[in-house]
Amino acid sequence: MALGDAILACLTERPMTGYELAKTFDSSIGFFWKADHQQIYRELSKLRDRGHIQGREVVQSGKPNKLVYTLTPEGRTALRHWAARPSTPASTKDDLLVRLHALDSIDIEPLRTDLMARLEHHRDRHANYERILKKRFPDGTAEGRLDLGNLLLLRLGARHEQMVADFCEETLAALSAMSGKASVVPLEEGKREGKG
Amino acid sequence: MALGDAILACLTERPMTGYELAKTFDSSIGFFWKADHQQIYRELSKLRDRGHIQGREVVQSGKPNKLVYTLTPEGRTALRHWAARPSTPASTKDDLLVRLHALDSIDIEPLRTDLMARLEHHRDRHANYERILKKRFPDGTAEGRLDLGNLLLLRLGARHEQMVADFCEETLAALSAMSGKASVVPLEEGKREGKG
DNA sequence: CTCGTTATTTACCGTAACGGACAAAAGTCG
DNA sequence: CGACTTTTGTCCGTTACGGTAAATAACGAG
Numbered sequence: 001m002a003l004g005d006a007i008l009a010c011l012t013e014r015p016m017t018g019y020e021l022a023k024t025f026d027s028s029i030g031f032f033w034k035a036d037h038q039q040i041y042r043e044l045s046k047l048r049d050r051g052h053i054q055g056r057e058v059v060q061s062g063k064p065n066k067l068v069y070t071l072t073p074e075g076r077t078a079l080r081h082w083a084a085r086p087s088t089p090a091s092t093k094d095d096l097l098v099r100l101h102a103l104d105s106i107d108i109e110p111l112r113t114d115l116m117a118r119l120e121h122h123r124d125r126h127a128n129y130e131r132i133l134k135k136r137f138p139d140g141t142a143e144g145r146l147d148l149g150n151l152l153l154l155r156l157g158a159r160h161e162q163m164v165a166d167f168c169e170e171t172l173a174a175l176s177a178m179s180g181k182a183s184v185v186p187l188e189e190g191k192r193e194g195k196g
Numbered sequence: 197m198a199l200g201d202a203i204l205a206c207l208t209e210r211p212m213t214g215y216e217l218a219k220t221f222d223s224s225i226g227f228f229w230k231a232d233h234q235q236i237y238r239e240l241s242k243l244r245d246r247g248h249i250q251g252r253e254v255v256q257s258g259k260p261n262k263l264v265y266t267l268t269p270e271g272r273t274a275l276r277h278w279a280a281r282p283s284t285p286a287s288t289k290d291d292l293l294v295r296l297h298a299l300d301s302i303d304i305e306p307l308r309t310d311l312m313a314r315l316e317h318h319r320d321r322h323a324n325y326e327r328i329l330k331k332r333f334p335d336g337t338a339e340g341r342l343d344l345g346n347l348l349l350l351r352l353g354a355r356h357e358q359m360v361a362d363f364c365e366e367t368l369a370a371l372s373a374m375s376g377k378a379s380v381v382p383l384e385e386g387k388r389e390g391k392g
Numbered sequence: 393c394t395c396g397t398t399a400t401t402t403a404c405c406g407t408a409a410c411g412g413a414c415a416a417a418a419g420t421c422g
Numbered sequence: 423c424g425a426c427t428t429t430t431g432t433c434c435g436t437t438a439c440g441g442t443a444a445a446t447a448a449c450g451a452g
Contacts, residue, residue: 002289002291002294002408003408003409004408005291005294006291006294006297008298009294009295009297009298009301010297010298012298012300012301013298017429017430018429018430018431019428019429019430019431022430028297029294029297030287031287032287032288032289032290032293033287033288033289033293033294034287034289035409035410036410036411037430037431038410038411038412038431038432038433039409039410039411041430041431041432042409042432045432060429061418063417063418063419063428063429063430064416064417064418064429064430064431065430066429066430066431067430067431076301079298079301079302080301080302080303083295083298083302083303083306083307084302084303084306085306086309086310086313087290087291087292087295087310087314088291089290089292089314089317089318090288090289090290090291091226091227091228091229091230092228092229092286092288092356093198093228093229093230093286094228094283094285094286095198095201095202095283095284095286096283096285097228097229097349097352098198098201098202098205098225098229099205099279099283100345100346100348100349101202101205101206101224101225101345101346101349102204102205102206102208102275102279102345103341103342103344103345103346104208104340104341104342104345105205105208105272105275105276106275106276106279106280107276107279107280110279110280110281111279113282114282114283117282118283118285121285122285144300145299145300145374146299146300148299148370148371148374149296149297149298149299149300150296150297150299152296152363152366152367152370153293153296153297155363156293156359156360156363159359159363160288160356160359163352163355163356163359164352167348167351167352167355170348171348174344174348175344178341178344199437199438213400213401214400214401214402215399215400215401231438231439232439232440232441233400233401233402234402234403234439234440234441235438235439235440237401237402237403238402238438241402256399256400256447257447257448258399258447258448258449259398259399259400259446259447259448260399260400260401260445260446260447261400261401262399262400262401263400263401
C-alpha cells in the first residue's frame with residue numbers, strides 16, 4: 001500500500017485533517033501522486049485502525065467538527081520501515097504514448113488536438129514548478145533535509161514537465177511534416193533552445 | 197479501461213497470442229506500460245466478449261494449443277474512438293519520490309542504497325533504448341507513420357531514463373554533501389524518542 | 393527417471409485504487 | 423429565501439493489480 005505511506009509522509013510535516021490532506025494531494029505531493037478525497041478518507045480510516053495515525057476531534061463552531069490526524073510513534077516506525085524497502089520503479093501508463101504506439105491506426109486530427117492540450121498542460125505545470133521554486137528556493141539551495149527533498153522534487157518535476165512539453169512540440173512538428181509528404185526526416189538530436 | 201486499449205494497440209501491428217502479448221508488454225510497449233500475463237489474459241477475455249478481438253486456435257504438437265488473437269473491425273473502430281478522446285495525463289506515483297518528500301523522517305542509508313539501485317536501473321534502461329534506437333533507426337529518421345510513432349516513443353523513453361538517472365546521481369551527491377556538513381539531526385537510534 | 397525449463401492458457405483470491413453519489417451544516421451571494 | 427460553495431466526511435460498486443497455482447507437453451540436465 002503506497003497511498004497510505006504517502007499520507008504518512010505528508011503527516012510528518014504537520015498534523016492535518018482529511019480535507020487538508022486532500023488539498024495537499026492536489027498541490028505539493030499531488031504533482032507526482034494523485035488522490036481524491038474519498039481515497040484519502042478511506043485510507044485514513046485504515047491507517048487509524050492500524051494505529052499508525054491518531055485522530056483528535058476539534059470542535060468548530062459554524063463548521064462541522066474536524067478530525068486532525070497525527071502520526072503515532074508506530075506510524076513513524078512504519079513509515080521508516082516502508083522507506084527502507086527498495087522502491088519499485090513505476091511505469092508511466094500514459095495513454096498518449098499508447099496512441100503513438102498505434103500511430104498508423106488512429107486519426108491524426110484528434111491526436112493533434114490532444115497533443116496541443118497536453119502541451120499547454122505540461123507548460124502550465126512547468127511554469128507552476130518554476131514559480132514555486134523561485135518562491136521557496138530563490139538561491140537554489142536548501143538548508144535542511146526536508147528542504148533538500150522538496151527542492152530536488154521540484155527540480156525533477158520541472159524538468160519532467162519541460163521534457164514532456166518538448167516532446168509534445170516535437171511530435172506535433174513531426175506530424176505536420178508528415179502530412180506534407182509521405183516520408184519524414186524531422187527533428188534534430190541535440191538540445192533545442194528555441195523559445196515557445 | 198486503458199490496458200484493453202493498449203492491447204488493441206499492440207494487435208494493430210500483427211495478430212498475437214496472449215503469451216506473445218505478455219512478452220511484448222515486457223519489452224517494447226512495456227517500457228511505459230507494465231502488465232503481467234494474468235492481467236493480459238483477463239483483458240483478452242473481456243475484449244473477446246466485447247467482440248473487439250477474435251481468437252483463432254492454432255493446434256500445436258508438443259505444446260499446448262495457442263490462441264492467436266486478431267483485431268476485428270469493431271476492435272479497430274473501438275481503438276480509433278478511444279484514441280480520439282482526450283488523453284488523461286497520468287501521475288507518476290513513484291514511491292521513491294514519496295520518500296524524498298519525507299526525507300527528514302526516514303533513514304538515509306537504505307535510501308542511498310535504493311538510489312544506487314535505481315540509478316543502475318535507469319542507466320540500463322537508457323542504454324537499452326539507445327541500443328534499440330541505433331538498431332531500428334540508425335539514421336534517426338522514420339519512414340512511415342508507425343515508425344514515426346515508435347521513433348518518437350523511443351526517444352522520449354531514452355530522455356526520460358537519462359533524466360531520472362541524472363536525478364538519482366544528483367540526489368546521491370546532495371545527500372553526501374549533506375552528511376558531510378552534518379548540520380542536520382541524525383536519524384539514527386539513540387536520538388529517537390520512541391516509547392519504552 | 394525425475395527435475396527444471398520453456399511454452400501456453402487459465403482460475404482463484406485478496407488487496408489496492410478509482411470514482412460517482414450522497415449527507416450535513418454553516419458560509420456567502422443575489 | 424434559495425442557490426451555491428466550503429468543509430468534512432461516508433457508502434458502494436467497478437477496475438486494476440498481483441501472488442499462487444495448475445494442466446499439458448516437449449526438451450535437456452543430472
